[in-house]
Amino acid sequence: MTGKDVPRLEEARDGIPPGTRINITFLAGEDLGMRLAAARAVKRLGFVPVPHVSARRLPSRSALEEFLSGLAADGTAENVFVVGGDPARPEGPYEDSLALLRTGLLRRHGVRHIGISGYPEGHPAIAGPVLWSALTDKAAAIAAEGFGGDVITQFGFDVEPVLTWLEAVRARGVHLPVRIGVPGPAGVRRLLGYATRFGVATSASVARKYGFSLTNLMGTTGPDRFLHALAHRYDPARHGRVKVHFYTFGGLRTTAEWVARFRQAGQL
Template sequence: MNSGFTGTATTVAPLLEDFSLEMTGKDVPKLEEARDTIPEGTRINVTFLGNESLEMRLDAARAVKRFGFVPVPHISARRLPSQAALEEFLAALRADGIADNVFVIGGDPASPQGPYEDSLAVIRSGLLQQYGVRHVGVSGYPEGHPAITDPALWSALELKSAALERHGLSGGVITQFGFDVDPVLAWVESVRGRGVGLPIRIGVPGPAGVRRLMSYAARFGVGASAGIAKKYGLSLTNLMGTAGPDRFIRAMAEGYDARRHGELKLHFYTFGGLKATSEWVAAFRKEN
């Protein structure tokens, strides 16, 4: 559990302790540019995109470690063509001393490209711990998923939590980003009500252009009605503007109660803007 921070507190500091960031395999130059603005030891997730090679993903994870941060390589289950491909990736991570933490997702392809239908299948394979993985992150969807029913999402989360425990792996949840705190906190409370005690990192968009944020929201099925957009601070009449997550984080701090919500931290989706995001976080922490 987190500290005794509840919704009556006025500070956002507890939520911003130990925040995490996300980058792609192509973002190594941007990481180098941003390194001085990111706290040492920050967890940085490295995505597993279809247009990136194994070496590109490995180079990015190596760079994260080299700059003094904690790499969290993604494993996209449905993008793995074979068990051998999974073992090749895990063996390379182990050889570089960066296999401790991974984040396992189903992935975008509608049909598996190999033997792994979803992230649960990768966890159940038993290969992760064989190659030195100790901590496994999994996805959470407070506002649902455009291609997966809510009952299936709840079942998957419960099964993944149980499988991690059975395999002796610690774990955590990173949620898809959203613009409205209310469904996020309601979802977290439901997670706890179902007996899932994994730490949760709430996905938050880094500062970005309104048009770009809306594009990502549409892609991932995130609700962004005119009312929600205004609540977040987006101007749908000025798509050329930019927006940061300050209102969202303050509302999260006001509604967060550790007794009901358990351990919560923040995970920033940077959309390629590692420096802009890390500078924004640093400035926001000083203000609050």
């Protein structure tokens, strides 16, 4: 969710299991008050807030301390997700999320569990070797500091690169639980817009496997086929601990209702 989505979360609350982890983005145009209020709302409604901390959007060390202090005061600092962020140039002293991990400020403000990013299909602006170094370095830093942690991946439409990437992650000695990014039900045009923005493959063959057509953009699609394929081919011995993380492109309530129906059908 974003800082502006509190009313939408309240609408969706009855369809979301208590204790669900809900990530709160760190967007440009949203201020400290909005971010803290969103984390408080997630906690008040019975869920686990996971505020994002965007390294390159932080203008100063004091801004990071102010954010973490606010979370700690509200009792919402235990879980965070650290990410580099979209700006090509840092707005302050932090080049990437590893720099945040090395400040020592997270533990000082009560953080106990840290999420980091994973990119099974690569990143449009970061070379593959750099992504691998970043992942292994961050996983090592989390372990060295005694934090709990997990990896949340970009969303995708094809399980093949996801499973291949998972094996490579484990081969590199990273054994954190991985939450596979899954696009919740949404309009095809919207999904493709996000896919283009984040560099996710959307070839015709992948689209057909996922369940939509690139020639018909007016429909809506859900991740049924993707989840079935992932479950069918998942091997704990090769892929480690794996869960899913839903991106609510079609809305919080729409995603929650879809997941509930999928569960009731015995498919999740």
